[in-house]
Amino acid sequence: MPVSESITRHYADHVAAQQVAWESAMEDEGFDAVIIHSGSQVISFLDDYHYPFRPNPHFLAWLPLTRHDECALVIRPGEKPVLYYYQPTDYWYLPPSDPDAWWADHFDVRPVREPNEWRTGVPLGREAYIGDAPDLAGEGDLNPRGLITRLHLARTRKTEYELACMAEANRVAARAHLAAAAAFREGLGEFEIHHRYLDAAMSDDAELPYGNIVALNEHAAVLHYQQRERTRPDDSRSFLIDAGATMHAYCSDITRTWAREPGEFADMIDAMDALQLGLCEAMWAGADYRNLHLRAHLDIAGVLSEFGVINVDAQTAVESGLSSVFFPHGLGHYIGLQTHDVAGLIADERGIEIPRPKGHPFLRLTRVLEPGNVVTVEPGLYFIPVLLDQWRATGDVAAINWDKVEALSPYGGIRVEDNVVVTTAEPVNLTRPAFEAAG
Ligand code: GLY
Ligand code: MN
Ligand code: MN
Numbered sequence: 001m002p003v004s005e006s007i008t009r010h011y012a013d014h015v016a017a018q019q020v021a022w023e024s025a026m027e028d029e030g031f032d033a034v035i036i037h038s039g040s041q042v043i044s045f046l047d048d049y050h051y052p053f054r055p056n057p058h059f060l061a062w063l064p065l066t067r068h069d070e071c072a073l074v075i076r077p078g079e080k081p082v083l084y085y086y087q088p089t090d091y092w093y094l095p096p097s098d099p100d101a102w103w104a105d106h107f108d109v110r111p112v113r114e115p116n117e118w119r120t121g122v123p124l125g126r127e128a129y130i131g132d133a134p135d136l137a138g139e140g141d142l143n144p145r146g147l148i149t150r151l152h153l154a155r156t157r158k159t160e161y162e163l164a165c166m167a168e169a170n171r172v173a174a175r176a177h178l179a180a181a182a183a184f185r186e187g188l189g190e191f192e193i194h195h196r197y198l199d200a201a202m203s204d205d206a207e208l209p210y211g212n213i214v215a216l217n218e219h220a221a222v223l224h225y226q227q228r229e230r231t232r233p234d235d236s237r238s239f240l241i242d243a244g245a246t247m248h249a250y251c252s253d254i255t256r257t258w259a260r261e262p263g264e265f266a267d268m269i270d271a272m273d274a275l276q277l278g279l280c281e282a283m284w285a286g287a288d289y290r291n292l293h294l295r296a297h298l299d300i301a302g303v304l305s306e307f308g309v310i311n312v313d314a315q316t317a318v319e320s321g322l323s324s325v326f327f328p329h330g331l332g333h334y335i336g337l338q339t340h341d342v343a344g345l346i347a348d349e350r351g352i353e354i355p356r357p358k359g360h361p362f363l364r365l366t367r368v369l370e371p372g373n374v375v376t377v378e379p380g381l382y383f384i385p386v387l388l389d390q391w392r393a394t395g396d397v398a399a400i401n402w403d404k405v406e407a408l409s410p411y412g413g414i415r416v417e418d419n420v421v422v423t424t425a426e427p428v429n430l431t432r433p434a435f436e437a438a439g
Helices: 011-029 117-121 145-155 160-186 190-201 217-221 264-280 289-306 314-320 322-326 385-394 402-411 431-438
Strands: 033-037 072-075 082-086 108-112 127-130 213-216 238-243 254-259 374-377 380-382 413-415 418-421
Touching: 011 033, 011 072, 011 145, 011 160, 072 117, 082 117, 127 145, 160 190, 160 238, 160 254, 160 418, 160 431, 190 213, 190 238, 213 217, 217 238, 217 402, 217 413, 238 413, 254 264, 254 413, 264 289, 264 374, 264 380, 264 402, 264 413, 264 418, 289 314, 289 322, 289 380, 314 322, 322 385, 418 431
Parallel strands: 033 127, 082 108
Antiparallel strands: 033 072, 072 082, 213 238, 238 254, 374 418, 380 413
16 A cells, blocks of 8 residues: 555654543543454354454444454553454465554554454453454443444544545545546446446455446436446436545545436436535535535525426425435545444534434434535435335426426436535535546
């Protein structure tokens, strides 16, 4: 993995910030030490191959060790964190390389050859264990809820190191998005486009933050479309790609929609793009994300009305639930070490949930935005047969222009998604400059 100085120069401050956040959470919850386990390989049933390994995100919050199972990190107040660095003697698989100074200098690194060797370092007082390794905690406190809630809340405010990683994850993904768009223009199929993306991102499938959504034509109406057709369609009209990248485990999550020919669908993409930019500019500290989501509904209903897809005004479409037929997911979510990052619904350290607006069950972020938050902004507009059929059966049938729906359904749908940093001043869009630099 290339190591960029623009990222590593922030790392010492990041580790120091982690230490402050964790010590504060440990003190509040009465713990003398926390043991964070990186995770264990999971073997497939009746076989000896393992699934792609995803480390514990609480481990990754400290360390850029994305391929490192069976490590343990011990945090104690006022002490340099101790890393039990698992380096087995093996000839079936390549063991992890020796620690790199840029991160290792901030830890007391103790190489271990056996998975459980770190246990010689406990007991440490009243300790908590964080992770999902089998039998991690024994009788001890495993993933204590109060501690986890405090740590999740802390993770919503990103450090400069984290922002630098996410900016780079956006640059990598933008480059790959443009390669995928070129492949669409060449007339390639979904499977081929996906592989062009992987090549341009220099990424394995398993290293992506989530499975790429590579959807031609009607497939763009399937929100998390997961198949990749091997054959090329006869008529490749539209292309929706939702695909990200990772840098030191930090994610990007980006969607673009393209039309082959100018026309009404292409104009609709432009309208959605303009609407999405307006929403990105509204991601100010102090804004309630629920209100931004509801504004997105109103804006999208405006586009539906303007293009003659619906026969009612925007306000009526939102109040009647009609806008949700065309935009059935949330405006966005926190993003960081996880694509759908933690604490999006959490009010405070007690872990109480902030309810979603009535009628919006899929919204993943209901908090008031704070400086340091990174959010996605991903309005969509789709022609989804199952939702249209439901409306036809139970809603105001005359509110929809069915001829228009029939004409546009072969294009599937539109989503535009960027990653935006909330600051003490204007929001900072990580995605748009990445496309400009890559283009
Ligand atoms: N790629 C999944 C999402 O946008 O939430
Ligand atoms: Mn996405
Ligand atoms: Mn997203």
